[in-house]
Amino acid sequence: MSKRAKNEKREMRWRGVAVSEGMATGRVLRIHTGGRQNIYRAMLEASEIKREVRRFQAAVRLSRRQLLAIKRRAENALGAEHAYIFDAQLLMLEDRKLLDEVEEYIRQECANAEWAVKVASDKLLAVYAKIKDDYLRERSADIEDVTHRLLIALSGEAQSRHLTEDAILVAEELLPSAAAELDFSHVRAIASDAGGWTSHTAIIARGLGIPAIVGLRELYRHARTGDEIMIDAGQGEVVLHPADETVVHFKAARKLLPAGAGANGSNNGREPLLTTDGVEIVLRANIELPAEYAGVQLYGARGIGLFRSEFLFSQRGGVPSEDEQYAAYTEVAALAGADGAKVRLFDLGGDKHLAGEDFESERNPALGLRAIRFSFRHEEMLRTQSRALLRAAARGRIDVVLPMISDVSEVRRARRIIEEERASLQTQGQETGELKIGAMIEVPAAVLLADKLAGEVDFFSLGTNDLVQYLLAVDRGNDAVAGWFRTLHPAVLQSIERTIKAAADARIPAIVCGEMAATPAYALILVGLGARVLSMTASAMPRVRQTLARVDAVSASEIAAACLQCATASDAEEIVRLQLGTRWPHLFSPENLPAPKREE
Amino acid sequence: MLEKQILIVNRLGLHARAAARLVRTASTFRSSVRLERADHSAVADAKSILSVLLLAASRGTELRLTVEGADEREAMGAVCALIESGFGEEQEA
Numbered sequence: 001m002s003k004r005a006k007n008e009k010r011e012m013r014w015r016g017v018a019v020s021e022g023m024a025t026g027r028v029l030r031i032h033t034g035g036r037q038n039i040y041r042a043m044l045e046a047s048e049i050k051r052e053v054r055r056f057q058a059a060v061r062l063s064r065r066q067l068l069a070i071k072r073r074a075e076n077a078l079g080a081e082h083a084y085i086f087d088a089q090l091l092m093l094e095d096r097k098l099l100d101e102v103e104e105y106i107r108q109e110c111a112n113a114e115w116a117v118k119v120a121s122d123k124l125l126a127v128y129a130k131i132k133d134d135y136l137r138e139r140s141a142d143i144e145d146v147t148h149r150l151l152i153a154l155s156g157e158a159q160s161r162h163l164t165e166d167a168i169l170v171a172e173e174l175l176p177s178a179a180a181e182l183d184f185s186h187v188r189a190i191a192s193d194a195g196g197w198t199s200h201t202a203i204i205a206r207g208l209g210i211p212a213i214v215g216l217r218e219l220y221r222h223a224r225t226g227d228e229i230m231i232d233a234g235q236g237e238v239v240l241h242p243a244d245e246t247v248v249h250f251k252a253a254r255k256l257l258p259a260g261a262g263a264n265g266s267n268n269g270r271e272p273l274l275t276t277d278g279v280e281i282v283l284r285a286n287i288e289l290p291a292e293y294a295g296v297q298l299y300g301a302r303g304i305g306l307f308r309s310e311f312l313f314s315q316r317g318g319v320p321s322e323d324e325q326y327a328a329y330t331e332v333a334a335l336a337g338a339d340g341a342k343v344r345l346f347d348l349g350g351d352k353h354l355a356g357e358d359f360e361s362e363r364n365p366a367l368g369l370r371a372i373r374f375s376f377r378h379e380e381m382l383r384t385q386s387r388a389l390l391r392a393a394a395r396g397r398i399d400v401v402l403p404m405i406s407d408v409s410e411v412r413r414a415r416r417i418i419e420e421e422r423a424s425l426q427t428q429g430q431e432t433g434e435l436k437i438g439a440m441i442e443v444p445a446a447v448l449l450a451d452k453l454a455g456e457v458d459f460f461s462l463g464t465n466d467l468v469q470y471l472l473a474v475d476r477g478n479d480a481v482a483g484w485f486r487t488l489h490p491a492v493l494q495s496i497e498r499t500i501k502a503a504a505d506a507r508i509p510a511i512v513c514g515e516m517a518a519t520p521a522y523a524l525i526l527v528g529l530g531a532r533v534l535s536m537t538a539s540a541m542p543r544v545r546q547t548l549a550r551v552d553a554v555s556a557s558e559i560a561a562a563c564l565q566c567a568t569a570s571d572a573e574e575i576v577r578l579q580l581g582t583r584w585p586h587l588f589s590p591e592n593l594p595a596p597k598r599e600e
Numbered sequence: 601m602l603e604k605q606i607l608i609v610n611r612l613g614l615h616a617r618a619a620a621r622l623v624r625t626a627s628t629f630r631s632s633v634r635l636e637r638a639d640h641s642a643v644a645d646a647k648s649i650l651s652v653l654l655l656a657a658s659r660g661t662e663l664r665l666t667v668e669g670a671d672e673r674e675a676m677g678a679v680c681a682l683i684e685s686g687f688g689e690e691q692e693a
Contacts, residue, residue: 087620091649094627098650124650133656139616143650 009227009241014216016191018233019202022211023254024189025247026166028227028240030122030220031174040167040186041226042112049110053103056113059153064093066149088139092146098124114154115226121147122225168231170223173477174201189231191238193220194479203515208292209539213238215479273545279553281527283545284339284535286513293335295538303339305535306401306461306513307332309385310346319381325388333396340397342461342511342535344440345385345414347403349374366475371404371440372414379417386421393433401461405439405446411456442466447495454506462499462531464514468492486569487516488576488594493529493563500530511535520547521580521593527553528560547587555583570596601668602676605638610686613658618687623649625682631669633679638662646679 027041044052071086092098098120105116121143128140167187173194188210192201195214205212211233223240230239230250239246273281284305285296312320312328332341349370362368375382392398402414415437422432439453442463446453469476471491474484503510511533516522518540524547526534559579563572573594580588608614626633626646633646637655644651657663667676
């Protein structure tokens with residue numbers, strides 16, 4: 001397929017942390033953090049090339065017309081001096097160097113125009129990144145803007161029928177705003193410089209059941225869109241510009257993998273999941289992207305345990321309207337069926353920025369104006385969301401989850417707003433449904449006051465990712481402190497136990513969502529701590545189901561009880577390694593258990 | 601072919617606006633217009649904005665201007681006048 005001499009680029013290897021299983025080969029699609037791209041490599045027939053070049057030229061003309069119109073508007077509004085920036089962009093669209101390069105690439109590589117534009121612009125950006133002058137270096141923003149405009153212009157035309165599905169996303173970190181705009185049906189794997197087991201990259205990849213490796217320092221800087229790349233999550237390895245013999249070796253290794261690794265298992269979830277001593281465990285699905293909806297039924301989830309509604313933002317760009325939200329929640333509820341869907345209110349702020357809206361950057365976003373606090377600050381947005389949820393609840397079973405609750409008064413305030421909106425909808429003659437309200441338990445204060453909160457809400461949702469982050473004061477996106485992120489830390493386990501017990505005492509359900517539940521060894525500990533409802537990425541369900549169906553809840557509680565007594569995370573991890581490895585060696589091979597960590 | 605050493609005198613150097621004006625001016629002529637840093641570290645086609653920006657020519661940078669073609673005399677005059685006038689940005693703070 002590629003006529004380029006492979007040897008012209010030296011093979012390079014990286015080792016990282018595999019966060020989603022599998023192997024894949026393909027071509028790099030660089031995702032600029034926060035940017036939006038939606039392009040893939042297509043192989044064109046010789047007969048299509050001319051048409052493709054014309055399509056590119058038409059897109060250039062369209063982009064120019066748009067820019068001229070914008071420039072005129074800017075001139076009228078700001079005066080001619082300030083419209084000059086569009087001159088630079090207009091000239092880029094006239095720049096023969098750029099246009100010729102794109103057209104040449106289309107012809108030489110039989111590539112689609114989108115891909116050729118992306119390759120040319122990546123190349124330019126790499127050159128600009130080296131300029132020492134700060135002001136000029138920033139002109140790369142113009143190049144990106146022009147590229148973006150061209151890609152949009154291209155997307156306006158009939159296209160994408162014969163896109164090959166071989167894009168491997170390479171990003172510094174895949175942010176939700178960027179992720180939500182990708183058509184993941186064409187993505188084979190994800191590799192990112194930053195991130196850990198609970199990063200967005202990892203969560204998205206596991207949700208889609210595609211391989212992903214994170215913690216690949218500087219891969220993003222070295223990789224160019226269009227480069228050949230291979231990913232082997234089993235080895236935690238990424239190979240850029242693989243040599244011929246590496247490709248042969250890799251393909252042989254992939255043949256040995258069982259088809260659809262991870263998704264095996266005959267019991268796909270139609271029957272209840274019982275431990276060997278007859279305790280029923282309910283598995284529900286965490287979803288965010290529409291691409292994940294299919295997995296809910298495929299893996300037999302008992303409803304949706306967590307719908308991360310803020311993803312509606314990044315898809316639609318800007319605040320989604322009441323009707324848009326109503327449609328989305330109705331769809332999610334229909335998908336969940338009789339088991340219902342728990343919709344978490346927008347968890348915005350922090351690391352999840354709104355597309356198209358500027359936020360003042362906070363010094364400490366994880367502790368800043370985010371989640372429920374953000375919703376209270378933007379009360380109209382909260383009221384709109386409440387109305388959409390109330391209306392959708394008339395059509396299907398929906399519960400609402402309040403994120404980042406740290407005080408009972410926040411629950412009361414949210415409930416009051418929701419009830420006000422219900423009254424207002426009813427006076428307008430709109431139908432509303434029952435909406436149970438739950439609190440996300442993820443802030444240590446909520447754990448300590450769980451008994452008080454339990455008296456005010458209908459259920460608890462335990463968000464383990466953020467709970468670990470807040471309890472242990474570890475930024476989960478920061479590589480430097482990844483060693484401090486210890487899911488089995490006794491303080492974490494005690495918090496989970498305390499929360500589950502408070503819920504049981506108040507006779508309200510507690511559901512554990514968060515990546516912890518998706519790891520079989522941790523899921524077993526959660527059951528031991530008293531959890532009976534686990535919500536996870538749908539693709540993780542077969543694994544967790546297989547494990548929990550072969551263990552007994554009594555042993556799980558014994559092991560959990562021992563861990564609760566530990567003084568250190570390492571002690572608890574050691575107990576889990578030893579106990580699981582000896583009681584169920586057929587279920588837990590050493591690599592499926594928490595690895596010992598080096599201590600200072 | 602005509603050649604001339606020329607100095608970037610405007611405060612902001614060949615930034616986006618100045619570069620745009622240079623490219624616009626050069627593009628009105630049929631002759632080829634090339635700019636090279638006096639230290640030979642970079643060469644640019646003056647009709648390509650992407651290439652001109654890459655010169656990263658700040659104030660005080662010395663450039664060699666080479667013009668070749670049917671209307672080279674006029675092209676040289678126009679480009680020199682533009683650069684020497686500092687791209688008319690004097691009044692800026």
